[in-house]
Amino acid sequence: MLFNSLHFVVFFILFVVFFYALPHKYRMALLLISNYYFYMCWKVSYVLLLIVTTLVDYACARAMDNYTDDRIRRRFVYISLLQNLGVLFLFKYFNFFMGTARAVLEVTNIPIDLPHLRVILPVAISFYTFQSIAYVLDVYWRKVPAQRKLGYFMLYTSFFPQLVAGPIERAHRFMPQFFKNHTFDAVRVASGLRLMLWGFFKKLVVADRLCIYVDSVYNNPGMHNGTTLLVATLFFSFQIYCDFSGYTDIAxxxxxILDFDLIRNFERPYFSRSIPEFWRRWHISLSTWFRDYVYIPLGGNRVSVPRAYLNLFIVFLVSGLWHGANWTFIIWGGLHGLYAVASKFTKDVRDKIAQWLRVPGLVRHGWAILFTFALASFSWIFFRANDLQSAMLIVTRIFSGDFGPLFIPAADQFVYGLAAIFMLLAVDIFHENRSIAAWLDSKPLPLRWAAYASVVVVILLMGIFNGSQFIYFQF
Amino acid sequence: MAVNLFIFNSKQNRKFLVKVLAFLLVLGAVDWGLGAVIGHFFRRTLYGENWSKENWVLSRPYDVVILGSSRAFRSYVPSIMADSLKLSVFNAGANGQYLLYAYALEQMILETYKPKLILLDLLPNYVTQSEPVEQELGRMSALAPYADYKEVRRLLTQGKLGEEAKLRSQLYRYNSRLLSLAENYFKRPQGIDNGFVHIGKTRFRDVNHFADDLDTNPRVKFDPYRIEILKKFIRSAQAAGVPVVLCFSPAVAPSSAKILEILSFYQELANEMQVPMIKMTSESYPEFQERTLYSDVIHMNEPGARKYTPLFVKELRLVVDKKGLLGNI
Structure with missing residues (x-):
């Protein structure tokens, strides 16, 4: 069930009404049933995997609670990790690694027939396994107690607004929310509706509109010159931002609206002045997950400087692999790793040069934002390209000066795309300086309603209503 | 189990409910009002690309209306036909549209006025499975502004969950149209002859073959749904007392076995439904095997259309006279 479908709108309205109409003790049962119904709308059999991983993680965490000896507790962590990562490997990475091994064997002329699994990647698998891993490790590190009630743990792993593409939640801040008495608070509900409306704008007006141009160019990169590929890449930067942050806003x-607080996942990342800052503003729940469960266990920055850089690079490489079983994603992660290391390595020198040159703050910040955006956009080439060959072709065309006339299949589509980006940037620039929600709340009712109605009108007139998937659902 | 009427529990919640309802009313009014304004301008855009052609053909009654795909659009010169037949003629053939669009447009025309004659230029894939029906219906979203026409609405919502609800919005009907509306509103007819666009002599390019010839399956796969639509097309015109003539204009490529099979199906259907059919293939008219008359394999250029139209009118006259379809013209 996609957020941008009428199915979801009807489901959600009915759910909210029943959720608040029921006495508190029945609400969580309704939520659990709804979570699984929501997930089963993709494919009924997927739910079995979700249930099995949930049960194993629940059992491992409960078992850890029964022992004080860390060696025994560690065994349960291994079982849980083996299960979660094993499921991920089997469904997401097995064919990729086999394919890579097959290619290597072909080059070395070793005739070994490697298997290929006929499996379909279950929706949301990367998200819910990471959320479960976080919980099990937190229990192991005694940061949170193991959840004794299975039903509540099942709610934690399957909460439908964030089940499919996050934000990846943590037990210590999310689990207690299932126990509180949820009350219908008009102010909260209005705030939630406002956020959902903006999420729909991002998805339908910006992301899906730009997707038309990006797909037509990126699916046939050989037919386009550097100018077109460059514009399509810039469009993709906005497409993926609006697709993912739009989903997150709706979630x-x-x-x-249901009186749950989810972690912020985006903070206008394209206004970042460096790549490390970009990752503090982009997919925040994943960045902090990698920080807490990979980077710090690897030693973080409490090790030698070269080792800290290596740790940082490894984290980004793994993050790339998390996104997808393809060399393009690994290179994307690797590029961000290099950017992050280079950014930290050169920070002092850059600061000194800027001081020496007496570059005004505004110019310096403006340049830093543009440069960071350019770096992020360059890496998106690898993220979006259908394969490594296409990515290399796109990079070559853009940087070889192959600049010809811009491919514009439909002028009005193109103008709608530009107008959508303009509207998005206008709002984000405003929001960067002050909270739009607070600003709107300070205005009289007619003005607020005019603002909301304008967004609805723009969605109806400029949105794309083809019910397209969210990009991050594939991960 | 006591149901919690949460919304009525506090003054704040009740106020919120009233506000939500009031906002929805405002939104409905904005949708209706703004939709009406856009619709007002939309109905006055007669020129420009295909999508405004519907307004043109509905703007006044035409005696003869030609319906069909881009082949209809590129083959029939209305002014030549009008001079010869002494009737007003409009070419409503549309690029990238097939039978379902022609059927929808026919229904809109019949609801608005009764022409003296409807010509349907046939394409082989009108009745075959060379393209999924959903794909063809998808292209018909161009007709969303005309969703008030019953049959158009039925086609637009067919197999699309929630489309009926979306079409209740007046603004949604003009989704992605504002720019072209603004552009077309200020356009004046230049080089347009009642739907036919003067494109002059174009160089032949070996592209755009018949979809059924491109299908590698050796057998023609007829589509019962589309055949039923063609029958409905003929039946509804007949019920309105409007004669229909089916026609097939030439293409540069010789008719393949598949195309001949489809043509004989059309002939049988025409006989069964007692409508005349004018079949002008390049085999029966060898002068239309000349590539200079085409812009690609299946589309004529303007010299081709100017050569073809008088010959077609001659054939049409024979058929019309024989059947007494139009009285004395």
Missing amino acids: IGAAR
């Missing part, structure tokens, strides 16, 4: 807004 957080829906949860807020």
